[in-house]
Amino acid sequence: MMRSRAEVGIALVGCGTIARFAHLRTLRGLPGARVVAVVDPDARARNMAARAASASPVSTLEEALAHAGIDGVVVSSPTSLHAEHAVAACRAGKHVYVEKPLAADLDGGRWVVAAAREAGVRVAVGYNRRLHPAARQARAALSEGRIGGVLAVRSTFCEPQPKQGLPGWKRVRDTGGGVLLDLASHHVDLIRWLLGREISTASAQLQDRSSELDTAWVHWTLDDGIAVQGFYSFGAGPLDQIELIGERGVLVIDRVRGVTTLVTRRSRRYGLGPQRSLSGPADLADRLRRLVQPAHDDSYRRALAAFVSIIAGRPTADAAELATAEDGLRALEAVLLAEASCAS
Structure with a gap:
C-alpha cells in the first residue's frame, strides 16, 4: 500500500510553451506539490522555468532523477522524446505524467507500457480533456x-x-x-x-x-x-x-x-x-x-491535481479518469492506422 505524503516533489522535463503556460503554472498552484527540478537542454528555457518555480535547473533527466526529493515526473519534452523520458522515470520507480501523445511511434508506445508494468508505477497520459x-x-x-x-x-x-x-x-x-x-x-x-x-x-x-x-x-x-x-x-x-x-x-x-x-x-x-x-x-x-x-481550461489543473493525489497516496475521484499508458497506446494506434492508410 502506498504511503501517504504531505508534499510530493515533481521534476518537470521540457520547458517549452505548454510546460511554462500549463504544467509549470498549474503545479506551482497545487496544494501538496512542489516543483523540485526543471529539465531542458536549452539553458535559457530551463533557467526561466527554474526562476518561476524556485526549482533546480538541470540539463538532463538523469540529473533530476538523482535528486532525493523527486517523487514524480511530468514529461513535456518534444514528442519524439516522450517514450525515452517516460521509460527512464519508470525505471527509477517514479510515477509519470506524460503529455500526449504517449510516443511518436508504436515501438515507443509499447516500450512505455512495458516499463510501467515492470516497475509497478502509474503512467498517466495528458488527455486532460476527459476532465473538461x-x-x-x-x-x-x-x-x-x-x-x-x-x-x-x-x-x-x-x-x-x-x-x-x-x-x-x-x-x-x-x-x-x-x-x-x-x-x-x-x-x-x-x-x-x-x-x-x-x-x-x-x-x-x-x-x-x-x-x-x-x-x-x-x-x-x-x-x-x-x-x-x-x-x-x-x-x-x-x-x-x-x-x-x-x-x-x-x-x-x-x-x-x-x-x-x-x-x-x-x-x-x-x-x-x-x-x-x-x-x-x-x-x-x-x-x-x-x-x-x-x-x-480547468482540465489541466484537474488532471495534474489527480496525478499528484496518486503520488501522495490519496487518489481523488478524478484520478480514476486519467488516461493510462494503455489508453495512450490505443490512441496512438488509431493515429498510426490513419497515417498508414495514406501509404497503402
Missing part, C-alpha cells in the same frame, strides 16, 4: 440515455498555428509533428472514453499545407460499426467540437464555448425542440472564469 466540464456533461448524458444509441460521430479540431509559430520539431512528422498526433489524438481518446469502444479501421487524406501533415480528413470505424468523420487542421479557424448523433438526439461538445448542448426533436410535433445547455450548478465557477478569461 463539457466532456463530463456529455458522458453523464450518454449514461442516462438522453440521446439513445449513438449512430455516428463527427469530430472537428482546428487550432490555427502559423508555421513560424511552431517549434521546429512540430513541423516534421519524424520528430513528432503532425495534426493527427497533436490534435486528433485528443478526440480519439475522448471518443473511446465516452463510448467505451475501440477504433478498428481508418481511412485518411493528409496534406502538407504549411508544415508536414498539418491538415487531415479521417474516416474511422469503431468496433461496433459506428462511423466517425473527422477534420483536423493547424490552418483553419478555431474549432473544437465532437458531435454524438443518437437515435433520439444530438450531443454537441464544444470546448471553445466550454459547454455541451443537447439537441432533440419535438415530442409531439415536427421539428426541433429547444437546444439545452447541460451546464449545471457545479460548472458555475468555470463559466464565470471564462467570462473574463475565454481561454480558461
Whole structure:
C-alpha cells in the first residue's frame, strides 16, 4: 500500500510553451506539490522555468532523477522524446505524467507500457480533456440515455498555428509533428472514453499545407460499426467540437464555448425542440472564469491535481479518469492506422 505524503516533489522535463503556460503554472498552484527540478537542454528555457518555480535547473533527466526529493515526473519534452523520458522515470520507480501523445511511434508506445508494468508505477497520459466540464456533461448524458444509441460521430479540431509559430520539431512528422498526433489524438481518446469502444479501421487524406501533415480528413470505424468523420487542421479557424448523433438526439461538445448542448426533436410535433445547455450548478465557477478569461481550461489543473493525489497516496475521484499508458497506446494506434492508410 502506498504511503501517504504531505508534499510530493515533481521534476518537470521540457520547458517549452505548454510546460511554462500549463504544467509549470498549474503545479506551482497545487496544494501538496512542489516543483523540485526543471529539465531542458536549452539553458535559457530551463533557467526561466527554474526562476518561476524556485526549482533546480538541470540539463538532463538523469540529473533530476538523482535528486532525493523527486517523487514524480511530468514529461513535456518534444514528442519524439516522450517514450525515452517516460521509460527512464519508470525505471527509477517514479510515477509519470506524460503529455500526449504517449510516443511518436508504436515501438515507443509499447516500450512505455512495458516499463510501467515492470516497475509497478502509474503512467498517466495528458488527455486532460476527459476532465473538461463539457466532456463530463456529455458522458453523464450518454449514461442516462438522453440521446439513445449513438449512430455516428463527427469530430472537428482546428487550432490555427502559423508555421513560424511552431517549434521546429512540430513541423516534421519524424520528430513528432503532425495534426493527427497533436490534435486528433485528443478526440480519439475522448471518443473511446465516452463510448467505451475501440477504433478498428481508418481511412485518411493528409496534406502538407504549411508544415508536414498539418491538415487531415479521417474516416474511422469503431468496433461496433459506428462511423466517425473527422477534420483536423493547424490552418483553419478555431474549432473544437465532437458531435454524438443518437437515435433520439444530438450531443454537441464544444470546448471553445466550454459547454455541451443537447439537441432533440419535438415530442409531439415536427421539428426541433429547444437546444439545452447541460451546464449545471457545479460548472458555475468555470463559466464565470471564462467570462473574463475565454481561454480558461480547468482540465489541466484537474488532471495534474489527480496525478499528484496518486503520488501522495490519496487518489481523488478524478484520478480514476486519467488516461493510462494503455489508453495512450490505443490512441496512438488509431493515429498510426490513419497515417498508414495514406501509404497503402
